[in-house]
Each structure stands twice: as structure tokens, then as C-alpha cells.
Amino acid sequence: MAYVHSIWPLAAVLLPLLATVPIMLSGRSPNLRESWTLLAGGGMFAIVASMLPTVLAGGGFVLTLAEVVPGVPIQLRVDALGMFFALVASFLWIFTSVYSIGYMRALEEHDQTRYFASFAVAIAATIGVAFSANLLTLYLFYEVLSLSTYPLVTHEQNAEARASGRKYLTYILGTSIGLVLPAMLIVYQLTGTLDFTHGGILAGKASPATLSLLLLLFVLGFAKAGVMPFHGWLPAAMVAPTPVSAFLHGVAVVKVGVFSILRVVFDIFGPDLLRSLDLGVALTYFVSITILFASLVALTQDNLKRRLAYSTIGQLSYMILGAGMVSAAGMTGGVLHIAMHAFGKITLFFCAGAIYVASHKKYISEMDGLGRKMPITYAAFFLGALSIIGMPPLGGFLSKWNLLVGAVQSHQMVLVAVLLGSSLLNAAYFFPIIYRGFFAPAPAGEAREGIREAPLFCLLPLSVTALCSLLLFFYPTVFLQLVQRALFP
Amino acid sequence: MTTSNLHIYILAAPLLGAFAVNLLGRLSRRWVAPLTLGVLGYATIAALVVLARVLRDGTISYTVGNWRPPFGIELVIDPLGALMLLLISAVALTATFSSLTSIERELPGREHLFFTMYLLLIAGLTGLALTGDAFNLYVLLEITSITTYGLIAMGRGRAPLASFNYIIMGSIGACFYLLGVGYLYLLTGTLNMADIARILQGLQETAALATAFAFILVGLWIKMAFFPLHSWLPTAYTQAPSGASVMIAPLMTKVTVFLMIRVIFSIFTPTYAFFHHPGVQAGIVWAAALAIVCASALALAQRDLKRMLTYIIVAEVGYMVGGVWLANTQGMTGAILHIVNDALMTLCLFLAAAAIIYRTGSLGFDSLQGLYRRMPITMAAFTVGAFSMIGIPPTAGFFSKWYLLLGGIEASQWGYVAALVFSSLVNAVLFFRIIEIAYFRTGEAGHGHGHAVVRVEEAPLMMLAPLVLAALALIAVGFGSGPLVNGVIRLAIPGGF
Numbered sequence A: 001m002a003y004v005h006s007i008w009p010l011a012a013v014l015l016p017l018l019a020t021v022p023i024m025l026s027g028r029s030p031n032l033r034e035s036w037t038l039l040a041g042g043g044m045f046a047i048v049a050s051m052l053p054t055v056l057a058g059g060g061f062v063l064t065l066a067e068v069v070p071g072v073p074i075q076l077r078v079d080a081l082g083m084f085f086a087l088v089a090s091f092l093w094i095f096t097s098v099y100s101i102g103y104m105r106a107l108e109e110h111d112q113t114r115y116f117a118s119f120a121v122a123i124a125a126t127i128g129v130a131f132s133a134n135l136l137t138l139y140l141f142y143e144v145l146s147l148s149t150y151p152l153v154t155h156e157q158n159a160e161a162r163a164s165g166r167k168y169l170t171y172i173l174g175t176s177i178g179l180v181l182p183a184m185l186i187v188y189q190l191t192g193t194l195d196f197t198h199g200g201i202l203a204g205k206a207s208p209a210t211l212s213l214l215l216l217l218f219v220l221g222f223a224k225a226g227v228m229p230f231h232g233w234l235p236a237a238m239v240a241p242t243p244v245s246a247f248l249h250g251v252a253v254v255k256v257g258v259f260s261i262l263r264v265v266f267d268i269f270g271p272d273l274l275r276s277l278d279l280g281v282a283l284t285y286f287v288s289i290t291i292l293f294a295s296l297v298a299l300t301q302d303n304l305k306r307r308l309a310y311s312t313i314g315q316l317s318y319m320i321l322g323a324g325m326v327s328a329a330g331m332t333g334g335v336l337h338i339a340m341h342a343f344g345k346i347t348l349f350f351c352a353g354a355i356y357v358a359s360h361k362k363y364i365s366e367m368d369g370l371g372r373k374m375p376i377t378y379a380a381f382f383l384g385a386l387s388i389i390g391m392p393p394l395g396g397f398l399s400k401w402n403l404l405v406g407a408v409q410s411h412q413m414v415l416v417a418v419l420l421g422s423s424l425l426n427a428a429y430f431f432p433i434i435y436r437g438f439f440a441p442a443p444a445g446e447a448r449e450g451i452r453e454a455p456l457f458c459l460l461p462l463s464v465t466a467l468c469s470l471l472l473f474f475y476p477t478v479f480l481q482l483v484q485r486a487l488f489p
Numbered sequence B: 001m002t003t004s005n006l007h008i009y010i011l012a013a014p015l016l017g018a019f020a021v022n023l024l025g026r027l028s029r030r031w032v033a034p035l036t037l038g039v040l041g042y043a044t045i046a047a048l049v050v051l052a053r054v055l056r057d058g059t060i061s062y063t064v065g066n067w068r069p070p071f072g073i074e075l076v077i078d079p080l081g082a083l084m085l086l087l088i089s090a091v092a093l094t095a096t097f098s099s100l101t102s103i104e105r106e107l108p109g110r111e112h113l114f115f116t117m118y119l120l121l122i123a124g125l126t127g128l129a130l131t132g133d134a135f136n137l138y139v140l141l142e143i144t145s146i147t148t149y150g151l152i153a154m155g156r157g158r159a160p161l162a163s164f165n166y167i168i169m170g171s172i173g174a175c176f177y178l179l180g181v182g183y184l185y186l187l188t189g190t191l192n193m194a195d196i197a198r199i200l201q202g203l204q205e206t207a208a209l210a211t212a213f214a215f216i217l218v219g220l221w222i223k224m225a226f227f228p229l230h231s232w233l234p235t236a237y238t239q240a241p242s243g244a245s246v247m248i249a250p251l252m253t254k255v256t257v258f259l260m261i262r263v264i265f266s267i268f269t270p271t272y273a274f275f276h277h278p279g280v281q282a283g284i285v286w287a288a289a290l291a292i293v294c295a296s297a298l299a300l301a302q303r304d305l306k307r308m309l310t311y312i313i314v315a316e317v318g319y320m321v322g323g324v325w326l327a328n329t330q331g332m333t334g335a336i337l338h339i340v341n342d343a344l345m346t347l348c349l350f351l352a353a354a355a356i357i358y359r360t361g362s363l364g365f366d367s368l369q370g371l372y373r374r375m376p377i378t379m380a381a382f383t384v385g386a387f388s389m390i391g392i393p394p395t396a397g398f399f400s401k402w403y404l405l406l407g408g409i410e411a412s413q414w415g416y417v418a419a420l421v422f423s424s425l426v427n428a429v430l431f432f433r434i435i436e437i438a439y440f441r442t443g444e445a446g447h448g449h450g451h452a453v454v455r456v457e458e459a460p461l462m463m464l465a466p467l468v469l470a471a472l473a474l475i476a477v478g479f480g481s482g483p484l485v486n487g488v489i490r491l492a493i494p495g496g497f
Helices: A008-025 A030-056 A080-106 A112-130 A135-153 A159-191 A208-221 A233-239 A242-269 A271-276 A279-300 A304-325 A328-359 A375-389 A395-409 A413-438 A456-474 A477-487 B003-027 B029-057 B079-106 B111-130 B134-153 B159-188 B193-200 B207-224 B232-239 B242-268 B270-275 B280-300 B305-325 B329-360 B376-390 B396-410 B414-439 B461-479 B481-492
Strands: A003-005 A060-069 A072-078 B060-063 B074-077
Touching (some): A008 A030, A008 A112, A030 A060, A030 A112, A030 A477, A060 B396, A060 B461, A060 B481, A072 A080, A080 A112, A080 A242, A080 A328, A080 A477, A112 A135, A112 A242, A135 A159, A135 A242, A159 A208, A159 A233, A159 B414, A208 A242, A208 A279, A233 A242, A233 A304, A242 A271, A242 A304, A242 A328, A271 A279, A279 A304, A279 A413, A304 A328, A304 A413, A328 A375, A328 A395, A328 A456, A328 A477, A375 A413, A375 A456, A395 A413, A395 A456, B003 B060, B003 B074, B003 B079, B003 B111, B029 B060, B029 B079, B029 B111, B029 B481, B074 B079, B074 B111, B079 B111, B079 B242, B079 B329, B079 B481, B111 B134, B111 B242, B134 B159, B134 B232, B134 B242, B159 B193, B207 B242, B207 B270, B207 B305, B232 B305, B242 B270, B242 B305, B242 B329, B270 B280, B280 B305, B280 B414, B305 B329, B305 B396, B305 B414, B329 B376, B329 B396, B329 B461, B329 B481, B376 B396, B376 B414, B396 B461, B396 B481, B461 B481
Parallel strands (some): A003 A060
Antiparallel strands (some): B060 B074
């Protein structure tokens, strides 16, 4: 694949990063401040999209920033897999920004300047992860993302936020320093490089035992992917304002974790190596536990955002499951699920936030009959839920179908059972919410006259992302092509 | 003044400056600041020129008064020495801006006395980077130590006691070193390092040489506060006036680590030091691992920012001693890079501590509440320094840790690797504890929706500017660590090692 030297990958990362300066300077004028955010969001998406045709045609872009360690520069590279993720993240950031404006202003939140500035750093780091050319660069942006999201998670600045912030950093920073850093150094020691290379760099460099240990260190170390037992930070992080939960803990942060694991699986280990050592199978069984267990826990959660968080934990492991199958359909399904789940889950979080803005309700048991007051929100929630469950005609069906085909192709009937069982559980924890919203009688004696749909700034983004989930079923071509380019160039 | 002998003027400038500050400072305090800054500014620029020259032309040897070595005093400026020269003068210059401001408040009327000793200390440190003579090294080490005792004793409260404690330990360390040099003199009849190394080639089996090596090493370990010989450091550095600790904390221990490298390379040769006595090399790496773990654990127990930082310094000494004794290129690269990085991060954090204490009067954890609102720029720079200590890229601290870990993996010293990772995690806990306290508000207003306006009260510009500079330097050195390692540090490590 031919990579062209270009400034554009850096521009995509720098634009939101630099936008923090005018955002912080215009703290006194909220409208101006939010204009900067939207401008940066639109600009970044335009830059990412402008690189899309080249990537689809089999090209790419590269830019070396600094040669920091022999053989491992800080380098940005746009390839199909990175483009896939960057496209999803930068597109959804625009809607998150719009939604943030509606949500934060409706609730008259404090410290909005800090909020928008941290958000801009977080998206810059996310795009940086997507465009990293090697493991060191990825690690750099991964850590920047961890740290920039700390002020967002602890935004409330009360005792609960403080405890959650601690938990968040303990899990995320503890695993990345304690597990990923040593693993990365061992890989560097073995191979002398950390460059993401199609087909991997580790083949024939170490014993099966070492390789298994390394894979374990990476899968657990990238704790943002929420693989059990390092998933506890995600429900705790739900204390953050809902746009943060929607974008960061539905899309950016968690998928950075999955993306990092996929990069390591595809481009450091390589599917062939995984297959030859049966490590792929081990990986699929390992994450199957997370898939089933998280879905079961989700059933028990009454707090809507926590239920969504456990749902996310389960769905994230789908993506790793797909990669572990090392079959064409399985890997396609795994990568595709990054996008499909992103659109579905962000819709669900947006809806949860809209319900909170409109009614100040957090618990599902209090939401009886709310759907009749907020039909648009609940309709969008319905579409998002269908997509996560994997029903046609929504985008989620495509990824789950590919995963199923992959499981059948590799004769892993256990995995087929896991996938089907989990989908049933997904339905079991989503449908009651919708049913209660539309059909359950409103609790007696509660004044509900004031409750109506959330402000337009909230309603518009969630409608668009819900429709996108629908459209992705019919027009998945761009994403499918990118997956094909990424996996089978 | 010819430029060819620039290096000697780097040493002479602070020495003469010390006298000038004392004399003119008596007449008027206004002389102190321009003289100190002028002298150190000159030293920094000259050090830059000397480093460029050494990198271009190779090691410079200079005989003071034209007395031929081994009889005369020889100054040797190799790439490592030149790097140290630049580090010392640049860090000292940066620290001085802050120092001038805080000393004006802490020691009113005694600025000229303080800065006389301050400049003498810098002259001593500069001399240590330059000297090629084992006995001169002792003399210069004592110059730095005695001036440090004096500077620390000028602090408030129990500072004289802390200083006395340091004098006892420091003198023991100096005696050990001197005893070691005595053995070497008996064996070789010379004090010039190159000369000793040449004569020692045939004497490697003697027990006297091993004794000399052990004495010198332990002496230096006491001076650099290598755990468990560290007990003097935390109290001494905590009690010192902040104007003194911003310069002493970044430089003293690091220069002593440099001296250890110098002694190993220039007197004993790495082959002798690392491989002649089986088990010693691995044993010292284990001791370093233990030092890192214990000092980090002790840091966790502190409830005062400056005291916590001093224990981190002790842990970092363990990093560097371990890195040197890994006895491979990666570890040595990491140790030398860490000398630079640790000096800069300690500088950054102590400058932040000085700025905070200037405004709040205390560094107890309770007095740090809400600091992100009161002193946003100070805390931003502090955060960069903290990230560097934790080892988060792209700050400088990550890259030296990278080489140190790589060296540990290459040498299969898993205890040391585990200790480094453990210490990074402890540092994360330590600093996020501070960040959390400073980020969240005081107890009663903690519900978060209050709109109480907190007045921004930043430290004066003279303290803020060097702090921001140090924080930016951490990021710049991080990005520039590739060229730094390839262009300077690789040259500093002798061939075949």
C-alpha cells in the first residue's frame, strides 16, 4: 500500500486540540464558545472525509512527527482501519457537540468551559489513536485520552464523582502502565519495532507461552475495552454528564480500547499467528464470559445509564470476539460492530439524557408511561435498541450476522450459542424499557403535565443518529469497503 | 578572554560572582539579582557553546596553569560532562528567578549571604562536571556539600537540625570517598583519573582495589541518598528555604549519580566495576529495586507536598543507580537520560511547590484544596511535571523510563522492571491524590453547583515564568529525546558498551 506524506492526519488531530485555546478564552460568551466547538467538529470531519476517497482507492497518508526511540517514531498514518474508526468518531462528535449544548444549557450545568475544552482534547486523542502508525504513538494518545476524560467523569465534583474518578483512573491508568507498557516493551525487545504491519510482526519471534502472556497483557491492559475483570470503571463513569457517557463511554473511549486490541491482534500478532497457536479460540472463549455476564448484570440494573453501560461492556466484547475468530466473516463482523454499535448506543444514551433533561428521572422503574409524553425520544430509543439487539432492518443486524456466519464457518457452535443467547438477553433488557414507556400506566398521583420532549438541541441529534442506524442497514457500503481494505488489502 | 578556554570560565564565573555578590550586595541589595542572573546566564550560554564544541571536536582536556597531568590539575570535558555542564547551568539559571523572589520574602536583608553560598554551590557542581582528578572531585564534593549545609540551615524552624543531620551523614559519605581515594593513591601513586585507570590495569586482582571501589561507591551512595542511606535527605530538603530547594533538589542527587558513572568509567572501567566481582552487579540492581519500592511506599505516607517530593527523589535515585548497574547500553542510556529528565521534572515540581507556598504559606495537603481555581497556571505546570514523574508520554519522564525498562528486560532483571512499574503506579496514586485535592473544592461547598467565584491569585511572574518554562522543557525534551539520545548520550557511553 502506498502512503503519501501529508499534513492532513496531523491537521485532523491538531484542529480540536488547538480549538481548546479559543474555547477557554471565550468562556464568558457561551455562544461564541460553542461556535468554536462546532467549527472544530465540522472542520475535523471535513478533513477526515477528504482523506476517505484515497483510502478507499487503496492509498493512505503518513506523517512522522519525531523520532523518539530508535525504530519507533511518533508517527501518524491513515489506513483503512484507522479511517473506519476516525470516520465514525468524528461524525458522531458533531452530533454530540450539538447535543451537549442542549443538555448542558437545559440543566444549567457549571464549568461548561472546562467541559467543552476537555471534550475537544478527548476527541483529538481519539482521532490520534485512530491514526497512530505504531504502538508507541497509540499508547501516547491512549494516555492523553485517559487523562483528558478525568475532568469530564468528575464533572459533578461531589463525593460520588470523586470516588468514580478514582476508580476510573485506577482501572484505566493502572492497566495501561502496569500491563500495556511492559507488554509493549517486551514486543519492542523481541522485534525491534512497534510498527503496525499487516500480518503482524511477532511471528516466529517468541515462544507460544510468551505470546499467550503478551496477548493476555494487551487484552486486559487496554481496559478501556471493558473486558472483564477490568470493566468496573465503566458503570462508575456513568456519574458523568450524559453527553460524556454517550460519546466517550459509548463511542470514543471504549472503542479506543477495542480499536487498540484489534490493532494489536491484526497488526502486531497477525491473524495467522493467532490461528496457528489457537490463541484466537482462547480469546473468543475469554471474551464470551464478558458478553454473557455483562448482559445478565444489565438485566438487574434499574438505573438506565448503568444498564446501558453494562450493555456496552457486553457489546464491546463482540468486537474482540469477531477478531478472535480469525475468519473473514468473523473479523468483518467484529470491526463492523464498532460502527454499528456506536450509532446505536449513542442514540440510546442521547435518549437517556433527553429523558433526564425532560423529567429528571434516572431509574427505569420511574419511567412508566413516559413514552407517551416523549414519543420521538422513545421511537429513537426503540431503533437504537433494535440495532444493538441485532434485528433487521437496522445496522446492528449486519455486524451480528457476520459474526454468526463467522462462528458457523469456524465450527464453533459454542460461540453461535453465545451470540444467540446474548441477543436474547439484549432484547430482555431493552424491551421492558420501551414497553413500560409506551404502554405502562403512569404512576398515580404524580404531576406530569410539565413533561414534554427535550429541547431541540437534544432531540435533533438523537433523531439523526437513530435514522443513521436505520440507514446503515441499507447503505453500509463505505464501511464495508473500509473493512475489506483493512483486513484483506 | 579567548573562547578556546570557555569551559574554565564556566567554572570561574559563579566563583567570582559569589565574591561580587557578597561585596556589592553589602552595599546595596539591588546588585544581587543582576549579578546572579548575569553570571548564570553567561554560564548557560558558554555551556551551550562548549557542548556544541565537544560534540564536534571530541573530548577537551585542559590543564590548569599549564601543569602537565598527572602532576597538575586536569579538567576533562567529555560529551557527558558537557551535557552535565549545560544541565547544571540551565537548571540553576531557571531556578534562580524563582529563588530571587522567594528569598526576598523568606530571608529579607540576607539575600547577599544566601546568594553567595548559592553561587559557590553552583561553582562546585560545575567543577564536579569538569574535573578529571579524583582528589579534586573530593574537594569539590565538599564545597557543594558545605554550601548546601549552609543553605539548608538558613531555613526556618528545624532547618538547623536537619542541616546538622545532613552534615553528619554527608561527612561520613565524604570520609568514605576520601578513604577510597586514599587506597587508590597508595596503589597507584597518582590522583589523576586517567592516570589511575592506566596504572590499575595490572592491579585488578588486589583486594585493596576492591576495598577502594567499595568505599568510593558507598561514599557516593550516601551523598546521593541511595536508599537505605537516604535518611538525611527528606528532612533537609523539606526544611530548606524554598529558594534553596528549587536548585538543590534537582541538581545535587543527579550530579552525584553522574559522579558514580564518572568513577566507574574513568577510574575503574566498566569491565572491572560490573563484571569482576560476580554477583555484585546483580545484587546492586536488586538493591536499587528495593530502594525504588521502599522509597515509593514511604512517599505514600507523607502528608506534605514537598516532603512527598523528597521521597520521590529518593526513589528516582534508585531508578538511576539501577539503570547504571544493569550494565547494558539501554540501561546506561536510560540512567543518563533520566539524570536530565529527573533534574527537569524535579525542577518543575519544586518550582510549583515554591509558587504554591509563596501564595498559600503551606504545602500540607489540606491547604491545596481548590488550587486549580486559585492558581491555574501553576497547577497546569505542576500537572505536566506530575505526568512526567508518572511517565506519561509525550513528557520526558516516559522516555527515560522506556530505556530503563528496556535495559531491565534485556538484562532479565525482572525485579527491577517490576519495581519501576510499581513506582510508576505509586507515582500515579501520589500525584492524582494531589490533583484530586486541588481539583475538588473544600468540604462544605462540595456539591458542585455553587457558583462562588474564587479569585485567581497566581504567583508573581518571576516564579511563574521559570515554572512554565520547565514544564514546556519537559514536553520539548520528550519529543527531542530521540536526537538527545543519538546525538549526545550515545557519545557519552564508551564504545563497546
